[in-house]
Amino acid sequence: MDAFVIAQMTVSGALMGLVYALIAYGFQLTYATSKSINFGQGELVMLSAFFSLTLINTGLPYWLVVPGGLLFGVVLGLFVERAAVRLALEQKSEGWILLTIIFGLFGFSAAENIWGRDDRPFPTPISSDPLQIFGVGITPLEISVAIGVFAVMGLIELFKRKTLLGKAFEAVAADRDAAELMGISATRTIMLSYGLSGMVAAMAGILVSPITTVGPTMASALILKAFAVAVVAGLDSGFGVVLIGLFLGALESLASFYIGSGWREAPGLVLLILALAVRPNGVFGKASIRKV
Amino acid sequence: MLKRFLLIRGAELVAFALLSTIPLLTSNSYALGLLTLLAIYGILLIGLDVTVGYLGQVNLAHAAFLGLGAYAAGLSVSLLGFGMFSALAAGLAAGLIFGGLLAFPALRLDGPQFALATLSFSALSVTTLNELESLTGGAQGLSVSRPAVLGHALNAPGFYWLCLILLALVWMAMRNLLASQWGRAFEALRDSPIATDAMGVGTYRHKVAAFALGSALGGLAGGLYAFNFQYLQPNSFVYELMVILLLGIVLGGRKSLWGAFVGASLIVLLPNLLSNRFLFQVFSAIGLLLALAAGGRGLLKKTTPPFQALAPIVAMGLLVVGGSLVQNTEDWRKGIFALMLFSVVVGLPEGLMGFAARYLAKLFRIAPPSLPPPAPLEEVLAARTADGAPLLELRELKRYFGGVKAVDGLDMTVRAGSIHGLIGPNGSGKSTAVNVISGLYAPTAGELRLRGSALPQGSLFQVARVGVARTFQNLQLFGELPALDNVMVALKGVYRSPLPLILLGLARDEERRAQAQALALLDLLGLKDQARTPAKDLTYGAQRFLEIARALARKPDLLILDEPAAGLAHPDVSKLVEIIKRIHQRGITIILIEHHMDVVSELCDVVTVLDGGKVIAEGAAAEVKRDPKVIEAYLGLANEAAPDAAPLPAH
Amino acid sequence: MLLVENLHAGYGTSEVLVGASLEVQPGTLVALIGANGAGKTTTMRAVSGMLKPTRGRVLLDGKAVQGLDASRIARLGLAHAPEGRKVFGPLSVEDNLLLGAYSRLPAFFGFRAKAAAELERVYELFPRLRERRQQAAGTLSGGEQQMLAIGRALMAKPKVMLLDEPSMGLAPVIVQEVFNTIRRLKEAGITLLLVEQFAKSALEVADYAYVMERGRIAVAGTPAELGQNERVLAAYLG
DSSP states (O other): OOHEEEEEEEEOHHHHHHHHHHHHHHHHHHHHHHHHTTTTTHHHHHHHHHHHHHHHHHTHHHHHHHHHHHHHHHHHHHIIIIIIIIIHHHTTTHHHHHHHHHHHHHHHHHHHHHHSSSSSSOOOOOOOOOETTTTTTEOOOHHHHHHHHHHHHHHHHHHHHHHHHHHHHHHHHHOOHHHHHTTHHHHHHHHHHHHHHHHHHHHHHHHHHHOOOBBBBBHHHHHHHHHHHHHHOOTTOOHHHHHHHHHHHHHHHHHHHTTGGGGHHHHHHHHHHHHHOOOOTTSSSSOOOOOO | HHHHHHHHHHHHHHHHHHHHHHHHHHHOHHHHHHHHHHHHHHHHHHHHHHIIIIIIIOOOOOOHHHHHHHHEEEEEEHHHHHHHHHHHHHHHHHHHHHHHHHHHEEEESOOOHHHHHHHHHHHHHHHHHHHHHHHOOOOOOOOOOOOOOTBBHHHHHHHHHHHHHHOOOOOHHHHHHHHHHHHHHHHHHHHHHHHHHHHOOOOHHHHHHHHHHHHHHHHHHHHHHHHSSSSEEEEGSHHHHHHHHHHHHHHOOOHHHHHHHHHHHHHHHHHHHHHOHHHHHHHHHHHHHHHHHHHHHHHHOOSHHHHHOOOOHHHHHHHHHHHHHOSOGGGHHHHHHHHHHHHHHHTTTTTHHHHHHHHHHHOOOOOOOOOOOOOOOOHSOOOOOOOOOEEEEEEEEEEEEEEEEEEEEEEEEETTOOEEEEEOSSSSSSHHHHHHHHHHSSOOOEEEETEEEEEOOSSSHHHHHHEEEEHHHHHHHTTTTTHHHHHHHHSSSSSOOOHHHHHHOOOOOHHHHHHHHHHHHHHHHOGGGGTSSBBGOOOHHHHHHHHHHHHHHHHTSSSEEESSSTTHHHHHHHHHHHHHHHHHHOHHHHHHHSSSSHHHHOOEEEEEEEEEEEEEEEEOOOHHHHHHHHHHHHHSSSTTTOOOOOOOOOO | EEEEEEEEEETEEEEEEEEEEEEOTTOOOOEEEOOOTHHHHHHHHHHHHHOOOSEEEEETTTTHHHTTTTHHHHHHHHEEEEETTOTTTSSBHHHHHHHHGGSSSSSSSSHHHHHHHHHHHHHOOOHHHHHTTTTTTGGOOOHHHHHHHHHHHTOOOOOOEEEEEETTTTTTTHHHHHHHHHHHHHTOOOEEEEEESHHHHHHHHHHEEEEEEEEEEEEOOOHHHHHHHHHHIIIIII
């Protein structure tokens, strides 16, 4: 077997895996502050991607489309928090699981009807001509994915560490009651986390759409992998998601090549179930203490 | 008694009778098809209700079990030539096996991770069914032939009756199961998994059993599904179906057999609802009116938060408006389900049956079945000899939380038959020590011995099984369950009937005996008259006593009481002291954490005083109160100006 | 500065506070003592908003704050160093302190400069915290965490500071240090409401004290008066 082909598969796959990692990173943001995640996040990615496509089709230049799409993601994220999550959190129930699933379902239906059921190409000014790096062909588009992922994660980490609001974010994640006593509104912080998570999801959509096309079904394709990455790494594992994402992406690519394209999904799902069986808190996660 | 029987069983019998006569009254094959599907979905939703209703978890794998059961049953006919019953058994087995396999990893998880695990399993199943083309025909689909029953081929009415009979059997079996200790255990572990484990009822194993049961029913429904449509493709069992099933459960009502049935009816009628525009608009208008009524009422009475009152109105409003604007309601199917499900989850979380049950209860006022007389206390708490030998020994026990050394080298021996007090200022490590002993935490270091052998560590369940019971400083009652059930869940040594007998409803004697024993304990604590009151509705004092009754149901050798007098009014404190004395008379060893010094003085044979995670004094209550180290620990500074009288430590 | 009138509050079915009233004059240290389960911590939580009172009023500098969110009350000038300290474990000591001043600092940039003066004052008061300024708060010892919790409350430059059982779980030597710190806070003119289980130590620093019993105030007075009161002596001082 040609080593270069394997390397090619691995690298391309791993770069896709970064997108899963990015979405998983978004999950961590909301989980940290509220112990909740958006089960409809895949639809959020997809809707942001479609919206960005619409912006492009209106003739807006790419460098304006990106912030437009990101803003849309923020708005959707805030909507999810208000409509699907807040009530359940206030009642200390897990109703948000079902409610965010419902959000996703509605989003899917809306997308189907507004933009149609077919997959559409997503134009981008970034080139898809492969560059040869160490004998492996990588397109600038793929490189842009990596740059985009690390840029977003980096910016958010910077925000968390260097700004006071970011520290407040960490405080709410550590001890919500104590944070309130400092004058930090937990509700506002949770809103922030959902807004950021939406932005992250939108970024993932914008990055991946030129490669995979945009369509209603892209939601489910991405989301299960992102879940797998989030859970396997651990919902509080920080950058562990990047490692797991790279790993999963590569694994998928190889599985698809060697076993069959229909089995592409399998590694992620199997990995998820295994990880949950063996290390429910994730490979890099931290266990928690129960207080009685 | 008869009235109760007639009302509850009567309704079921009438419904069953009506349904079975349908094929005789009409030859409309479409209607018959719908009813057959109703029976199948009824079984399916009863299975789903076990995890969603009773365990309270969002289970997204159920549609997969339907599919796996369907394929297993279908393939068993085409590949192995099975007859109807064997094929259905194959479907049930497929559900049971895959459900069991998934249950082991999935049920160690809570809420969101559980949902994710089930979701992944579901997706993986569909992928596998698609890919194993040689076996399943993949996306092309699989033709299934309906097998014969005992040699006779089944026509449509025949198959319908088969489904109906199976539904009836499943209904009865589930009713019996949920009325037994199993049903109680399911509800308990939803209310307080910690207390469930601490009362020796394994949370994990019950969850696995519940899940496997639900998935087995899903597999059985799958077999019927396969023989109903006689054609299968993997795409039928995807996410969208799962959402519809959840809609059925939530709308019909959780934790209710009738709810599952009502939900199934709705699911079956849904496609018709969507294809007929007029019907849809009527339906959504009704929904909007209901939402306005309920929401308006809630807002005026201030019983519901504004969002909860308004959101369903908005959602149903969207349905009404959308219904008149869109070209084709079919296209918006998923969106319509989403809006309906949203309205119900937010506005009517108890579902239609839950809602109806409240009104029906008011209308019909059925007296609950009578309870047996309480058993004699000697039967429940057999007296044991208190020989004073060491029962519990702690050596160098340590428990650290990061930088905080909550327990830092604790040596303590508790003698059989004694009441051993454990006191100390706030934060001295008393609760942590007791949490380590009872298994909530594993120790950081040190030895624990019960009757000379090593005490299980870090597992509430295992410690409970070796004869240690406890109460909690912050109440951990099973709030939704009546007081009697709280005690019954914990009862030891009564539930011996194997599962098949329970399903057949033949374990009633056992239930009566359990009730009698539980009543004896409630009587001891003065709660006999409140046996049927939900625990969350009891007064605070009663709740505290209930926790003690529940712990006693374990018939323990060692009973740990963690601040039982906290927040109790004076007369209740005296009552508590009397009760503890009576428990002591039965020979049960007690560890008592308390701040009320008068209680400690009156009851304890020995008192260990902790401060900063270490023992600073030990001895008889009177001695310990005079110990200068103890006084200093409680008051903060050496008390040079103490008057002559024996000083009482502050708390 | 702080006025509590007929406060009722509880958890679920049990009502712990059944009409507690007290008053803290500016610049004074008021102690709230009483047996465990009497309702002292519940009072603190009802005042700071961690718990919503069912009846009664809380007036902070003349403004009614009962029923408001805890974060709102904190922003109005009430700092609560809660029972059990509750420091932000994964964050550094310095970050914890900075967050204490959250309500009066800019959210994004420039906060370090604005907080510098107050931060310096806290480090002077607690040199050990300066030594450990970059260390994660969860790794500090119990006593150091208590210092941090008090420092964090100070950073807010509050109108009133609530100290809930600062001595809990600490070795006697450390408890001494804590009370010395409290004395210095008092000398600096900070308005303090102190809940303590160590009645004697609390009375030694207090200007005025309330004794709580079963959810209401049983006795109140200056430490001198209470020292003579038979009932207090018998129950709390031996």
